[in-house]
Amino acid sequence: MIFSESNSNISAALAKAWSAIQTPKHNSKVKVRTKNGGSYTFEYTDLNGILDAVKPIFVQNNLSIIQNSYSTVEGNTTMVCVETIFLHGSGEYVKSYPLKFPAAQSIQDFGGQITYMKRYSLAAMLGISTEKDDDANGMTGNNYSHEQKQPPVHTQHQQPTHTGLRSQEQFNQLAKALSKVANMYDSDPNAVYNGAMQACKIPDKNSDLLTEKEASKLINYLLSIKGPSQVQ
Secondary structure, three states: OEEOOOOHHHHHHHHHHHHHOOOOOOOEEEEEEOOOOOEEEEEEOOHHHHHHHHHHHHHHOOEEEEEEEEEEEEOOEEEEEEEEEEEEOOOOEEEOOOEEEEOOOOHHHHHHHHHHHHHHHHHHHHOOOOEOOOOHHHHOOOOOOOOOOOOOOOOOOOOOOOOOEOOHHHHHHHHHHHHHHHHHOOOOHHHHHHHHHHHOOOOOOOHHHOEHHHHHHHHHHHHHOOOOOOOO
C-alpha cells in the first residue's frame, strides 16, 4: 500500500474504523450445475454489500472510498487495472497498488471484470473476507481444506460413476500456469485465478470442483497470456 507523506490522521481514523467493521453477510448466491448432473450453491458478498457494510463506519471517521479503474498496454497485452484509495478529510490517503489482469474482449465482460476486481481490491484493503476462501492459495504451495460430503459407498455389484471433475494432472497444469501468470504480472494468485474464471465465463467455484472441460479451458486461457516483454 502507498501512504501519503503525512498519515497520522488517516492512520488513527482507520484504526478506529477497523475496530467497528465486521465481516459483511453474504447477499448473493450462485447455483452451479456440474457435468455429472449434480449442483451446488456458492455464496458471497457483492461490491454493493461491502460498501453498504463499511460506508456508515467510514463516514463516522471522516473517511471515503475511491476506486479508480483504467486500462494500460504492457507489451502487446491490454491490461485492466483497479486501484482502491481510502481518503481522509485531512487530505491524507492510503492507496493500493494496481490490481491488474488481461482485459476481456467484449465490453460487457470488460465491465463485469472491473466490478469483480473492485470487489477483490476493496476486500483486500479492508482486510475482510467476502466468501469462503478458495484454494488458489493451495496452487502456490499453501495448505487448505474444505468440508465436503463423503462419497457414497459402492458395493461389489456397483461401479463408481465418473464424476467428470478435473484430474490431478490438470490441477498440476493449472497450478503451473497460474503461478507463471501471477509472476509475469506481479499479481496476486487469487486475483489471477478469479480473473481467469471471469474471462472464461465459469461460475465461482474452488478448483477441486472444476470439471475436466472447465479446467482445460482455464489452462488454455492462462497459457495464451503473453508477458509484457513478449511483443510480436
